[in-house]
Amino acid sequence: xxxxxxxxxxxYKYGFVTDIESEDVPLGLNEDIIRLISxxxxxxxxxxxxxxxxxxxxxxxxEPTWANIHHAPIxxxxxxxxxxxxxxxxxxxxxxxxxxxxxxxxxxxxxLAEQKRLTGVAVDAVFDSVSVATTFKAELAKYGxxxxxxxxxxxxxxxxxxxxxxxxxPASDNFFAALNSAVFSDGSFCYIPKGVRSPxxxxxxxxINASSTGQFExxxxxxxxxxxxxxxxxxxxxxxxxxxxxxxxxxLIALDDATIKYSTIQNWYPxxxxxxxxxxxxxxxxxxxxxxxxxxxxxQVETGSAITWKYPGCILQGDNSxxxxxxxxxxxxxxxxxxxxxxxxxxxxxxxxxxxxxxSAGKGQNTYxxxxxxLKGAEDARNYSQCDSMLIGDQxxxxxxxxxxxxxxxxxxxxxxxxxxxxxDQIFYCKQRGLSAEDAVSLIVNGFCKEVFKELPMxxxxxxxxxxxxxxxxxxx
Amino acid sequence: MSAVMLEINxxxxxxxxxxxxxxxxxxxxxxxxxxxxxxxxxxxxGKSTLAAVLAGHPAYAVTGGTVTYRGKDLxxxxxxxxxxxxxxxxxxYPVAIRGITNSYFLRSALNAIRKxxxxxxxxxxxxxxxxxxxxxxxGWDDSFLNRAVNDGFSxxxxxxxxxxxxxxxxxxxxxLDETDSGLDIDALKTVAEAxxxxxxxxxxxVVVTHYQRLLNYIVPDRVxxxxxxxxxxxxxxxxxxxxxxxxxxxIKPEAISA
Numbered sequence: 001x002x003x004x005x006x007x008x009x010x011x012y013k014y015g016f017v018t019d020i021e022s023e024d025v026p027l028g029l030n031e032d033i034i035r036l037i038s039x040x041x042x043x044x045x046x047x048x049x050x051x052x053x054x055x056x057x058x059x060x061x062x063e064p065t066w067a068n069i070h071h072a073p074i075x076x077x078x079x080x081x082x083x084x085x086x087x088x089x090x091x092x093x094x095x096x097x098x099x100x101x102x103x104x105x106x107x108x109x110x111x112l113a114e115q116k117r118l119t120g121v122a123v124d125a126v127f128d129s130v131s132v133a134t135t136f137k138a139e140l141a142k143y144g145x146x147x148x149x150x151x152x153x154x155x156x157x158x159x160x161x162x163x164x165x166x167x168x169x170p171a172s173d174n175f176f177a178a179l180n181s182a183v184f185s186d187g188s189f190c191y192i193p194k195g196v197r198s199p200x201x202x203x204x205x206x207x208i209n210a211s212s213t214g215q216f217e218x219x220x221x222x223x224x225x226x227x228x229x230x231x232x233x234x235x236x237x238x239x240x241x242x243x244x245x246x247x248x249x250x251x252l253i254a255l256d257d258a259t260i261k262y263s264t265i266q267n268w269y270p271x272x273x274x275x276x277x278x279x280x281x282x283x284x285x286x287x288x289x290x291x292x293x294x295x296x297x298x299x300q301v302e303t304g305s306a307i308t309w310k311y312p313g314c315i316l317q318g319d320n321s322x323x324x325x326x327x328x329x330x331x332x333x334x335x336x337x338x339x340x341x342x343x344x345x346x347x348x349x350x351x352x353x354x355x356x357x358x359x360s361a362g363k364g365q366n367t368y369x370x371x372x373x374x375l376k377g378a379e380d381a382r383n384y385s386q387c388d389s390m391l392i393g394d395q396x397x398x399x400x401x402x403x404x405x406x407x408x409x410x411x412x413x414x415x416x417x418x419x420x421x422x423x424x425d426q427i428f429y430c431k432q433r434g435l436s437a438e439d440a441v442s443l444i445v446n447g448f449c450k451e452v453f454k455e456l457p458m459x460x461x462x463x464x465x466x467x468x469x470x471x472x473x474x475x476x477x
Numbered sequence: 478m479s480a481v482m483l484e485i486n487x488x489x490x491x492x493x494x495x496x497x498x499x500x501x502x503x504x505x506x507x508x509x510x511x512x513x514x515x516x517x518x519x520x521x522x523g524k525s526t527l528a529a530v531l532a533g534h535p536a537y538a539v540t541g542g543t544v545t546y547r548g549k550d551l552x553x554x555x556x557x558x559x560x561x562x563x564x565x566x567x568x569x570y571p572v573a574i575r576g577i578t579n580s581y582f583l584r585s586a587l588n589a590i591r592k593x594x595x596x597x598x599x600x601x602x603x604x605x606x607x608x609x610x611x612x613x614x615x616g617w618d619d620s621f622l623n624r625a626v627n628d629g630f631s632x633x634x635x636x637x638x639x640x641x642x643x644x645x646x647x648x649x650x651x652x653l654d655e656t657d658s659g660l661d662i663d664a665l666k667t668v669a670e671a672x673x674x675x676x677x678x679x680x681x682x683v684v685v686t687h688y689q690r691l692l693n694y695i696v697p698d699r700v701x702x703x704x705x706x707x708x709x710x711x712x713x714x715x716x717x718x719x720x721x722x723x724x725x726x727x728i729k730p731e732a733i734s735a
Contacts, residue, residue, distance in 0.1 A: 433586035447576030
């Protein structure tokens with residue numbers, strides 16, 4: 001065995017459990033459970049109907065099998081679909097949030113308390129099935145920006161929810177989206193009014209805490225004409241032997257001249273070095289550039305989860321609209337990732353850019369799967385795709401499945417791909433200059449990911465680099 | 478009388494993956510502070526292996542002998558410790574690192590070395606002034622600094638970049654592994670001038686080369702001929718000229734009889 005193959009796992013930093021009393025629904029899924037969730041949240045009847053319709057459709061679907069991932073069958077009746085920390089029904093201020101929850105988010109580096117807040121970033125903190133706190137709400141309201149828990153939006157802005165919910169990702173979209181639509185419990189909602197540039201980064205931090213519980217949240221962001229918002233999500237979960245399901249839906253809508261920048265730092269528990277435990281991250285994310293000159297940019301850094309299945313995409317409907325996808329996906333030990341994007345060009349002169357960096361170490365399997373589709377009416381569409389894979393050691397795998405479907409001959413398509421291996425020579429070169437093996441790997445990997453990291457908001461680029469260092473720590477001896 | 482910096486005694490090494498493939502077969506060499514030694518020899522004689530073994534390359538296994546560097550057992554140190562202790566290898570084939578600028582790479586390396594010496598690490602601004610001083614000393618411009626490490630560099634640029642790194646890291650013992658290969662005559666001169674500008678009485682340089690040409694510019698105190706994994710002949714700088722004239726064949730019979 002060479003030094004590069006020697007595997008030692010760095011303990012997952014965010015694996016603690018918060019001991020807090022919770023209010024749960026029984027295990028399993030049926031119409032009564034859905035009614036119960038809806039009742040707990042005091043939802044209007046249109047939403048309950050929407051959930052039940054989604055559930056009935058879900059019953060007709062089977063789990064997708066086309067992805068390059070392998071896992072034991074999921075028993076959907078063994079999952080708890082709702083678990084919320086017990087606290088006062090209505091919170092007038094953040095001071096009433098259970099200190100244990102505040103402490104939990106503090107430990108995760110997400111201070112919610114007034115005096116310690118991250119400057120320039122408003123946070124919605126989601127704990128298991130509910131949002132427990134949202135910072136800077138009042139500050140944002142001055143600009144007419146609505147940023148709140150999804151359930152608050154249902155109560156306070158039902159018309160917006162009824163208009164846009166499922167607009168980009170219909171309940172019938174796929175197996176996991178249908179499941180989410182039936183049982184989703186909370187998430188974040190964000191509306192940026194016409195012409196407003198959000199003065200703060202908006203972010204949601206998702207924390208799974210309860211065992212045997214799945215997390216099913218929805219995020220809905222609407223950027224009205226001429227507005228701009230940069231949004232970031234982060235996530236983590238305790239170390240557990242069981243696999244937990246996270247099936248989220250994210251919908252973005254950009255109207256004329258609006259821009260949404262959506263960044264993800266995904267750090268769900270990845271399982272141990274033998275592949276035991278970890279989150280199944282089966283997520284549907286899609287943005288619609290509905291308006292002319294609109295732009296949606298996805299940036300994701302995926303270091304966690306036992307299995308990742310997600311394809312944040314853009315529907316480029318408005319003329320001159322732009323879609324971007326920048327991704328770093330890391331699989332170490334027994335992690336599996338099947339991730340990529342879909343760029344659907346409908347409008348004239350639409351442009352899309354895809355930059356995907358896959359890093360595999362240990363026995364990790366990393367798949368890029370992407371679709372670029374140019375529809376008939378999409379005159380003068382352009383796409384540039386770049387897929388780079390990096391292998392560390394010789395027991396991991398990198399796979400690339402680019403699908404290109406062009407129906408308009410004026411399209412210009414570019415696709416570049418590369419596969420490289422961190423070799424003994426690269427590591428030795430760095431060591432010969434005095435760097436440790438760990439620093440060498442971190443340097444080489446960060447250089448490899450640079451094109452993606454530069455797309456992240458400043459505050460998070462450093463976090464992403466550190467996270468990458470931790471994820472790969474011990475992958476080279 | 479200068480202090481002995483490097484003392485190699487009976488060094489034996491094989492390819493790590495094949496213990497039967499012995500490359501160094503009992504090599505002896507002594508290098509004192511302030512000296513420049515040239516290691517010459519035909520293809521396959523073990524010149525580059527010697528350079529790699531001194532730097533601790535994992536592709537080779539040491540099977541015998543000792544190497545003492547400034548009184549310490551060099552073979553007992555891992556590659557990064559050797560580097561931090563001042564051993565620098567200018568690679569024959571420098572490796573590219575995408576997306577990392579030369580200046581970032583150099584600062585990381587210099588800080589690793591400074592940390593080892595108990596010195597404070599340099600922030601980007603302080604580092605820049607160190608860098609500018611070094612560039613001035615070797616008479617180069619700063620066009621290398623913001624390019625990714627050796628990425629897309631021409632052969633000559635890569636070799637120059639090695640010398641720039643050497644200038645910044647200020648090694649005590651510099652080993653130049655065929656730094657002249659692939660360089661045109663102008664580049665060769667520039668590189669040699671830089672190496673000469675960096676010479677100090679308390680440092681030493683080991684130049685591994687095929688050809689005498691480089692030694693016109695970096696004048697060695699001692700020239701050694703390596704053949705069959707051993708130093709078979711040593712002499713002053715005139716030995717290099719003799720080799721240029723006669724080739725290596727005339728030494729081989731001597732090597733066999735030795």
